[in-house]
Amino acid sequence: MSKEETTEVKCTIPLDSGFTHILFNLASQGYSHIYVEYYGSGDSGAIEMISALKREDVIEEEDQFPEIIRNTVHHDIEDDLKDLIEKRVYENILNDATDWYNNEGGGGKLFISTDDCKFKADHYYNVNHEEHEDIDGTFGD
Numbered sequence: 001m002s003k004e005e006t007t008e009v010k011c012t013i014p015l016d017s018g019f020t021h022i023l024f025n026l027a028s029q030g031y032s033h034i035y036v037e038y039y040g041s042g043d044s045g046a047i048e049m050i051s052a053l054k055r056e057d058v059i060e061e062e063d064q065f066p067e068i069i070r071n072t073v074h075h076d077i078e079d080d081l082k083d084l085i086e087k088r089v090y091e092n093i094l095n096d097a098t099d100w101y102n103n104e105g106g107g108g109k110l111f112i113s114t115d116d117c118k119f120k121a122d123h124y125y126n127v128n129h130e131e132h133e134d135i136d137g138t139f140g141d
Contacts, residue, residue, distance in 0.1 A: 008075075008077060008078040009026065009029070009031060009052040009078065009081070011025050011081050012025055013025050015081060015084055019084075019088055020117045023112065023114040023117050026114045027114035031052040031054060031075070031114055032053060032054065032055040032058055032060075032114055032115060033052070033053045033060075033066065033112060033113055033114060034050065034051070034077075035049070035053050035068070035074065035109070035110070036049065036085075036110040036111075036112070037049040037107070037108075037109050037110075038089075038107050038110070039100075039105070039107035040100050040106060040107060041101065041102075041104060041105025041106075041126075042103070042105065043101065045100055045105070047086050047090075049074070050082050050085055050089075051075055051076065052076075052077055053068065053072060053074065054072075054073070054075070057073070060111075065111075065120060066111045066120065085112075089110065093119065097121075098123070099125055100125045104125070104126035104128050106123070106124050106125030106126055107123075108121050108124055110122075110123075
C-alpha cells in the first residue's frame with residue numbers, strides 16, 4: 001500500500017448529518033470505501049489508520065472480503081471527519097467485538113462501503129493456549 005501526497009478528503013455536507021448521509025456524500029465524490037486498521041494488547045488498543053479508497057482501488061465480490069489493489073493510494077481524511085468515523089467505528093463495531101485489546105491482544109482490518117453503508121471486518125484476537133502433560137516417577141538415592 002502506498003501513500004502519496006493528496007488533498008484531504010472532506011465531507012461536503014455538515015458533519016452533524018446522519019452517518020449514512022455522510023457515507024453517501026463520500027461515495028458521490030468517488031470514494032467507495034473507508035478503510036480502518038486497529039491493533040491492541042496488554043490492556044490497550046487503538047485505531048491505527050483510517051483512510052478513504054477510490055472506487056477503482058478496491059475489488060469487492062459478493063460474500064468475499066474486499067481486496068485493495070496493489071500500490072493503491074490511501075487518501076487522508078480531514079481531522080473532524082476522521083474523528084467522527086473513529087467514534088462510529090468504536091460505538092458500532094469495536095466496543096462489541098471479541099476482546100482485541102487486552103492480554104494477548106488482537107486487531108483487524110475493516111472496510112466500510114460508502115455505497116450501501118455495510119461493513120466487513122477481518123477481526124482477530126490472540127489466545128494463549130496451554131498444553132499439560134503428566135510427569136511422574138520415583139526418586140532414587
